Amino acid sequence: MEENTNINSEFEYGSDAIKTLDWKEHIRRRPGMYIGKLGDGSHADDGIYVLLKEVLDNALDEHMMGFGKQIVVEISSEVVSVRDYGRGIPLDKVKDVSSKMNTGGKYDSKAFKKSVGLNGVGIKAVNALSSSFFIQSYRDGMSNSVSYACGEVVSESGLMPTDEPNGTLVQFSPDGTIFKNYAYREELIEPLLKNYVFLNTGLTILLNGRKFHSRNGLVDLLNEYMTTEPLYPIIHLSGADIEVVITHSNQYGEEYYSFVNGQHTTQGGTHLTAFREAATRTIKEFYAKNFEYTDIRNGMVAAISIKVEEPVFESQTKTKLGSKDVGPDGPTIAKFIGDFLKKELDNYLHKNGEVADVMLKKILASEKERKAIAGVTKLARERAKKANLNNRKLRDCRIHYNDTKGDRQDESCIFITEGDSASGSITKIRNVETQAVFSLRGKPLNTYGLTQKVVYENEEFNLLQAALNIEDGIEGLRYNKVIIATDADVDGMHIR
Structure with missing residues (x-):
């Protein structure tokens, strides 16, 4: 039999397989390297907010260096505009800082001593991932601007006189072919802007005319975000x-x-x-x-x-x-x-x-309660482990999240149901490989305002804790998802 030395010529690895992408093509092909996940704007860490943040960070760096006390942000359905009143980009470098990778003013620590923009990437990523991008610098009575489409230069204004105060204007529209069906949500932008003003007393940010300002810095931040009274x-x-x-x-x-x-x-x-x-x-x-x-x-x-x-x-x-x-x-x-x-x-x-x-x-x-809980927990664990030997409340599955073998751990989940009838119904239709069912006896305990000691003494919670395997911490959780499956009534809401 003759040996086949060319098994599949379609997959030959030759010099033609080596490609060099230009800066904008690389960003557009691998956006995750630069802005994390893409998303559609429904989560605060979606890519369109990272684009906004990259532009805002540049404006903030100007303020931190002592230039410009106001940043104006305007967001419509399609266009984002950010105007700062800092020093303005050097007019002969407007094109370079927006389209040349590894180019920026923040490599020189004298000009931007304590900056967050360090790699000369941020504004270029915004440019490459936008269907339209416009940048204009105002500096000492003159201005210069460049327009782009998907990172490609469309037009340059050249040096022109202006009455505008110093600073930089950036306008961009995220590319809809990359960010599918995206929409900016002001409720997700507000925390970002609040953090900026909390950290920079004296800075004012306007978002579509709404003013964000802080007098007391991090004290205002804690008062804003604390969920309980100090x-x-x-x-x-x-x-x-x-x-x-x-x-x-x-x-x-x-x-x-x-x-x-x-x-x-x-x-x-x-x-x-x-x-x-x-x-x-x-x-x-x-x-x-x-x-x-x-x-x-x-x-x-x-x-x-x-x-x-x-x-x-x-x-x-x-x-x-x-x-x-x-x-x-x-x-x-x-x-x-x-x-x-x-x-x-x-x-x-x-x-x-x-x-x-x-x-x-x-x-x-805290010390007193910790010591009290230690004693209660020891007894509760012993009771729960004994009960678990014949735990009719738990109908376990075969694959668990903390398994060291197999490749389906992420599929494991547990349904917490209200009563035996509900658990029986789910048990009949579940996948025994990956879906477990735990039956609660109605409402276990209203824990609001109670101490941890009281909570740890509750037998129902101890059985659930043992089933989840979290007695020694959340790291031991046996299921990737915990699903609350209760009736749509007051009792069900209480359990949830």
Whole structure:
């Protein structure tokens, strides 16, 4: 038999298979590399909001450098317009900064010392992913503008006289062939603009005529986003390149908001880790008691904003800080934040005895409850495990989310039903491979306003907790989706 050395010529790998894309084609083919997911505007992290944010960040950087106190944003169904009143792009570089990759003013830390736009990519991505893009710079009585379509130059104005004050105007329309059926939603834009003004006192942003402004910085931010009342007046500390606010509430767990150079780092990073450690350590040392860190942080609500030179983020969308240092010649972020809190937070607690007393009572209450829960949980786990051996409430499936084998873990789910009749109906039609059913005995317990101890003593909840395998934390969850399947009445709403 003759050997076939050319199995499939269609898949030959030769020099013709190597392609070089120009900057705009690469962005349009691989938009996820630059702006994350695309979406249609129904979620705050959809691509059209990243485009808006990239333009806003440039305007914000001007304000942070001390130029321009107002940014005007206008959004219609098709066109987004952002006008800042900063220095204006150097007129001979308007085309370069909007269409040449790795070109921008933020490589020079003297011009933009603490900027969020670092890679010379953002505005170019907006350009390439827009069906129309227009940029105009006003500088010292002259202007220059360039129009694009999908990153291709359509026209250039050249230098022209103008009566407009200094600054930059950017107008763009996201490409409908990339962002299918998109629509901007003001309710998703508002939190972004609020964060900008909270982090930059003195800045005013107008959105379609609506004014966003903050006088008290991060204090306003905490008052805006806190879901419960603070137990004591918000502690507000600020210094060179750092601002911190801290309080406690009667909620469980911790709640943090972190920012770097005006960028909301929703996934935290090195600065948030350093803050949590330093704040807890400072408080523990102030009281000179051997408190558990978890008791100090239970109920803590805080925000931190720092400014660093040349920050390193873990993605182009800048949601998590990876930097270890505040700048090339500066201390580590951990030392910078630690030294600041050791001095300022310790001083504040010494000067404000009433606040320190309320904080101490909260920590002691958390410690007492944690110890009480430890005893209750141990007994409850033993009861739940015994009951689980013959747990008729749980009709399990074969594939679980925390399985180490198989490729269908993401399909696993559990239906939490109201009563045996409902669970029986779902059980008959479920997929036994991936769908589990747990039957509740009506309304287990109204937990509103109750302590964790009372909740952990509830047998129904313990059985459910054991079924979900979350006694030691959410990491052990056995199902990728938890589906509440109840009647559309008052009892069903209560359970939901």
